[in-house]
Amino acid sequence: MPRIGITGHSNLTAESVPAVAEGIRAALAGHDRDELIGVTCLGRGADQVFARVVLELGGAVEVVLPASDYRERKVKPDNAAEFDELLGQAKTVHTMPFDTSNREAYMAASEHLLDNVDTVIAVWDGGPSGGHGGTADVVDAARDRGLPVTVVWPAGARRE
Template sequence: MTTIGISGHQNLPDIARRQAEHDIRALFAQKPGPVTGLSSLAAGADHLFAQLLLAAGHRLHAVIPCRGYADTFNPGDLAVYQELRAAAAEVTELDFAEPSETAFDAAGKYVVEHCDLLVAVWDGRPAHGLGGTGDTVNHARELGRDVLISWPEGVRRT
């Protein structure tokens, strides 16, 4: 079984979201057997990945960074988070009492350390804080994990 992790930006320009959707669908289409997807279920790229994973009939393993994680979502994203968490075949909640950059960094590292391939919906720029996508990609590269970067050339986040 192939295990694919996700890391990506929460606020995606429409063109980046469309590119990520195309790339993730293509990735799932080329995998011959069952896939387990690892995701912290953050808004944006993680939600997109998890929705496409489940729609393709694959297995979701949610990696929840901390207790109180649901409190970090706006109402619309919270509903999606709750739906995806309920659909997960497995849930791992890390032992952090509350949301923090340290908890988010640990979740990213967990995803990387338990996947064969990391999908990064990432503009290539350094992380804005500890635990951002840039940090997760760097960790994956340090461990020699395969990384698929999905981002349209020349597009910047606002």
Template sequence: MTRIAISGHRGLPDATTRLVRDALETELAKRSPGLIGISCLADGADQLFAQTVLALGGTLEAMVPSAEYRDRLPSDAHETYDALMAQASTVYQTGRTEDGPEAHQAASEEMVNLADLLMAVWDGKPSRSYGGTADVVAYARQLGVPVVVVWPDGATRD
């Protein structure tokens, strides 16, 4: 079994969402069967990853960065978050109450610590704020956890 953590951009344009979904399916299919995906289930790459893991018959594990986390996500992401959370076989908690960059980085580090591989939906640029994808990739590389970057040709960020 391969346990894969996800880190990736949020707020992806529709065209990029389609490209990323296809690229994730290709990358994750290489590691199936026996796939276990760990995700914070945020809008964007996290939810695309979780949906793809489940579609491939994998097991989803969820990491909750803080008690406030769900409420701080965009309201249009709540329905998908709730549906994915209901399908998670295991739910990990960081124990933090307040949501923010530190909680997000702590959750990402916990996921990397549990993972055999980090899949990063990442444009290769520095993080816009602490706890972003570049920070998570740097942490994984520091630990020697392999990183697979998923950023298909034609992908853009807002």
């Protein structure tokens, strides 16, 4: 079964989401949908777009949460319903052994994700990380492990 991980920007503009979703669909096109497993930390933006596309295609979603306080501390009220809906559809949920969501916990969750996938989709504009554990750091870690990385950054995609 193909296990595909996601890393990407959390601050996509609303106008970018349809093009990013289409880019993810295209990146997943070569995979058997009946056996597709998407692994995500379920952050706002790219991770949630990826999870929604995997589910729409008939795949399963596995979630890796960075810390036990992630839902309460990091999920904003305007994103809580979508987060909860996607989390509720997850095949499995693994919470990393951190009490507090911080850069260390985010990178540990991404490392766990990388340990459990065959390939990675990166919704990434090619820029440097905004802090330890950002998209560029995860792309570098995936490439260091020899994991194939497919970058999705469609024309017109923007970050807030």
